[in-house]
Amino acid sequence: MTNNYTHEKSGYTMTTVAEEAARCLLCHDAPCSKACPANTDPAKFIRSVRFRNIKGAADTIRTNNALGAICARVCPTEKYCELACSRSGIDTPIDIGGIQRYVTDFEQQAKMDILEKGPANGLKIAIVGSGPAGLQSATTLLEKGYAVDIFEKNTKPGGYLTYGIPEYRLPQDIVDYEIKRITNLGANLHLNTAIGEDITMDQLKADYDSVILAVGASEAKMLPMFDGNAYTESAVDFLARVKDAQGQISDVPENAVVIGGGDVAMDVATTLKRLGTKNVTDMAYEEFDEFRASKKELAGTREAGVTLVDGYVPTAIDGNEVTFKHRNIDAEMTIKADKIILAIGQQVNTDKLGITTEHGEVSFIGYRTDDPKVYVTGDIAHGDKTVVWAVRKGKEVAEEIDNALMGGNRK
Amino acid sequence: MIKKDLGIDFLGVHFENPFCLSSSPVGNCYEMCAKAFDEGWGGVVFKTIGPEHFKVDEVSPRFDELTKEGTPFVGFKNMEQIAEHSLQENLDDLAHLKRDYPTKIVIASIMGTNEEDWVELAKLVTDAGADMIEMNLSCPQMTSHEMGSDVGTNPELVKKYCEAVKRGSDLPMMAKMTPNITDMVPAAKAAMAGGADGIATINTVKSISNLDLDKKVALPIVNGKSSISGFSGKAVKPIALRFIQQLRVAAGLEQLPISGIGGIETWEDAVEFILLGSTTLQVTTAVMQYGYRIVEDMKNGLMHYMDEQGVDHLSDLVGLANKNILPAEDLDRDYKVYPKIDWDKCIGCGRCFVSCFDGAHQAITWDEKTRRPSVDYSKCVGCQLCNLVCPVGAISTGKIEMKPGREGKIEDVDIESVRLTH
Numbered sequence: 001m002t003n004n005y006t007h008e009k010s011g012y013t014m015t016t017v018a019e020e021a022a023r024c025l026l027c028h029d030a031p032c033s034k035a036c037p038a039n040t041d042p043a044k045f046i047r048s049v050r051f052r053n054i055k056g057a058a059d060t061i062r063t064n065n066a067l068g069a070i071c072a073r074v075c076p077t078e079k080y081c082e083l084a085c086s087r088s089g090i091d092t093p094i095d096i097g098g099i100q101r102y103v104t105d106f107e108q109q110a111k112m113d114i115l116e117k118g119p120a121n122g123l124k125i126a127i128v129g130s131g132p133a134g135l136q137s138a139t140t141l142l143e144k145g146y147a148v149d150i151f152e153k154n155t156k157p158g159g160y161l162t163y164g165i166p167e168y169r170l171p172q173d174i175v176d177y178e179i180k181r182i183t184n185l186g187a188n189l190h191l192n193t194a195i196g197e198d199i200t201m202d203q204l205k206a207d208y209d210s211v212i213l214a215v216g217a218s219e220a221k222m223l224p225m226f227d228g229n230a231y232t233e234s235a236v237d238f239l240a241r242v243k244d245a246q247g248q249i250s251d252v253p254e255n256a257v258v259i260g261g262g263d264v265a266m267d268v269a270t271t272l273k274r275l276g277t278k279n280v281t282d283m284a285y286e287e288f289d290e291f292r293a294s295k296k297e298l299a300g301t302r303e304a305g306v307t308l309v310d311g312y313v314p315t316a317i318d319g320n321e322v323t324f325k326h327r328n329i330d331a332e333m334t335i336k337a338d339k340i341i342l343a344i345g346q347q348v349n350t351d352k353l354g355i356t357t358e359h360g361e362v363s364f365i366g367y368r369t370d371d372p373k374v375y376v377t378g379d380i381a382h383g384d385k386t387v388v389w390a391v392r393k394g395k396e397v398a399e400e401i402d403n404a405l406m407g408g409n410r411k
Numbered sequence: 412m413i414k415k416d417l418g419i420d421f422l423g424v425h426f427e428n429p430f431c432l433s434s435s436p437v438g439n440c441y442e443m444c445a446k447a448f449d450e451g452w453g454g455v456v457f458k459t460i461g462p463e464h465f466k467v468d469e470v471s472p473r474f475d476e477l478t479k480e481g482t483p484f485v486g487f488k489n490m491e492q493i494a495e496h497s498l499q500e501n502l503d504d505l506a507h508l509k510r511d512y513p514t515k516i517v518i519a520s521i522m523g524t525n526e527e528d529w530v531e532l533a534k535l536v537t538d539a540g541a542d543m544i545e546m547n548l549s550c551p552q553m554t555s556h557e558m559g560s561d562v563g564t565n566p567e568l569v570k571k572y573c574e575a576v577k578r579g580s581d582l583p584m585m586a587k588m589t590p591n592i593t594d595m596v597p598a599a600k601a602a603m604a605g606g607a608d609g610i611a612t613i614n615t616v617k618s619i620s621n622l623d624l625d626k627k628v629a630l631p632i633v634n635g636k637s638s639i640s641g642f643s644g645k646a647v648k649p650i651a652l653r654f655i656q657q658l659r660v661a662a663g664l665e666q667l668p669i670s671g672i673g674g675i676e677t678w679e680d681a682v683e684f685i686l687l688g689s690t691t692l693q694v695t696t697a698v699m700q701y702g703y704r705i706v707e708d709m710k711n712g713l714m715h716y717m718d719e720q721g722v723d724h725l726s727d728l729v730g731l732a733n734k735n736i737l738p739a740e741d742l743d744r745d746y747k748v749y750p751k752i753d754w755d756k757c758i759g760c761g762r763c764f765v766s767c768f769d770g771a772h773q774a775i776t777w778d779e780k781t782r783r784p785s786v787d788y789s790k791c792v793g794c795q796l797c798n799l800v801c802p803v804g805a806i807s808t809g810k811i812e813m814k815p816g817r818e819g820k821i822e823d824v825d826i827e828s829v830r831l832t833h
Binding site for chain 1: 480481758760761762764765782802
């Protein structure tokens with residue numbers, strides 16, 4: 001295996017994707033198609049692949065999911081469609097993510113243009129945040145005939161897709177292409193535009209028929225004991241600067257300790273190995289039987305040669321020495337590292353957005369805030385924080401706005 | 412380690428095993444045939460030798476394949492004609508092979524354009540030391556209508572040319588028949604009447620395998636155009652078996668010696684050809700895909716089969732299945748057999764439900780909650796389509812029932828097959 005940070009694992013060829021699709025049992029009332037939070041219909045697109053209709057497969061994926069090529073790569077399918085797969089009764093589930101990647105790569109190579117803008121209805125929607133939920137809600141609204149402006153505080157669009165997920169797992173050109181499809185459809189992207197600084201919420205509410213707050217959990221959580229420690233960096237900052245530099249950073253540590261047990265921690269640990277860090281130790285709060293990281297991510301991290309230690313919490317730090325204690329047994333270990341990266345979660349910042357959040361999300365279920373013009377979606381809306389859930393929430397908030405604004409006028 | 416004698420006599424010639432290369436690109440020169448012998452083939456039918464005056468001029472590319480899902484070479488299309496080397500080179504190779512491999516069987520395949528050619532070629536290959544002659548009356552891609560399958564469909568020409576060969580040689584001779592004919596029996600009888608000692612069949616089936624959809628040309632594309640040519644491989648096996656069966660049950664041909672050809676790639680295929688009356692077997696397509704080494708598993712598998720069947724002489728198996736294939740009107744139609752569903756094996760895919768509804772008699776019901784099928788006996792006709800589509804072997808043949816008013820005992824009904832029930 002190459003350690004190259006920018007090297008994505010090869011996908012299927014026409015022959016190998018046909019072999020994988022031939023394993024599919026083509027179930028009646030297929031369980032996989034009922035298991036996707038974003039309503040993807042794998043049974044339909046795999047059947048298309050089986051009968052050599054790759055363009056039809058692309059139609060199925062793309063019309064449902066504006067981020068189909070991204071989901072193909074980053075979705076924890078083992079928890080959804082692949083968990084439901086009947087083939088597991090024989091051996092292993094169909095590699096649904098892999099087949100989806102083949103189809104969406106084909107779609108891109110064939111320059112297919114599947115999404116269609118709806119006839120303009122004269123209504124304008126502002127979306128704050130260009131992460132997956134913002135991008136999907138923009139797409140659904142454009143398909144329904146709304147004009148859409150997306151406001152992004154960063155210099156590049158995509159949110160966590162661009163700044164968080166490492167290149168070897170999600171190449172930036174895939175993200176860029178997905179976004180290009182959406183801007184081609186008519187979304188106006190306003191980059192370097194922070195709400196409350198460059199434009200106010202009141203202004204947005206005055207200028208648009210509705211405003212969607214699709215801000216993600218983009219700020220790192222930290223632990224007080226690491227405040228001011230020169231060796232410590234947040235996972236969010238580390239992943240963002242590595243991706244921005246496409247792996248060409250000058251301070252690759254010799255040894256590193258990563259604290260955290262989720263997918264982000266796995267990404268950080270694997271990224272370090274791919275950059276050339278010799279010893280990477282990941283210290284996780286959870287024990288393996290309660291691990292939060294997806295199996296795919298965990299397996300990739302192990303394959304990269306990361307030392308994984310489960311059940312430990314940091315209790316003290318002294319310069320570059322961190323002491324950990326096991327949560328349940330009487331055990332303690334001290335690790336000295338050139339770099340300490342905290343991947344213990346992220347939080348949202350809604351200071352200037354006029355809403356309040358608790359534990360990273362709004363206190364109500366659904367997408368409507370007290371202000372009839374303002375909606376929430378993505379991480380801050382109730383529900384899971386994965387990309388596939390962002391797609392679901394993006395579609396749902398768009399439907400809700402459409403019902404509110406056009407409900408009586410649409411057949 | 413299994414050890415069985417695979418030796419068998421065919422047209423008075425002893426083969427150490429029945430597996431031969433068929434006349435084709437796989438036996439085109441000394442080196443190829445020598446390697447095949449070294450890897451265990453019992454005989455080779457050297458690539459068809461034509462008369463000096465017929466100039467072979469091949470196209471490029473010249474092959475195509477039929478695929479299904481991820482499976483390559485389900486069938487194979489070939490546009491190559493007879494041997495390209497000079498007549499003298501071919502004759503030298505035959506002599507060289509026989510000299511170096513005296514116990515292996517070298518069969519000369521020949522093809523002429525007229526009686527003189529056939530006589531002359533028969534003499535030449537006999538002098539070169541061949542053990543047997545095969546008359547190629549069946550190649551569907553010759554550039555001359557005086558050669559190939561057009562000749563093989565004409566019983567008069569077949570008889571005349573067989574007589575010519577017999578005038579030129581006293582070697583045992585088999586006539587290779589084309590499947591591009593409704594009934595092979597008249598052509599085979601004509602060959603036997605003309606002096607042939609046996610029949611080799613089938614040659615390839617005339618075909619168009621695939622089209623390039625942008626260029627609207629069949630494959631392979633030969634500078635913008637293509638031609639109908641011979642199709643072979645696994646996909647033609649059922650057609651080959653049918654012709655061989657019909658030859659063996661034709662009045663007067665019951666003991667017809669046959670060299671079976673058509674899609675053989677496993678020992679099971681080989682056994683099928685033997686059970687339907689083939690004494691020797693010929694293979695090309697599987698060799699083109701996988702190489703001569705496939706003979707190892709065909710031989711070993713055949714030995715294990717003989718062991719399981721308690722058979723010591725391969726010849727004891729020849730034609731054993733012929734009597735069990737009857738005209739459709741003679742089959743027992745007095746009963747039906749229902750499918751039996753094994754709930755422990757069922758994985759709930761619903762394929763039986765879909766196929767029964769869309770392709771049979773709507774006799775399988777589906778429980779949406781438990782994702783399990785059941786049989787509705789009031790509608791089931793016992794076709795067993797469900798049994799065939801089940802991917803996990805959870806459906807087998809179950810209860811047998813006599814149709815109302817029919818004679819016969821349920822215990823006497825024999826429908827079990829390890830192949831049908833996975």
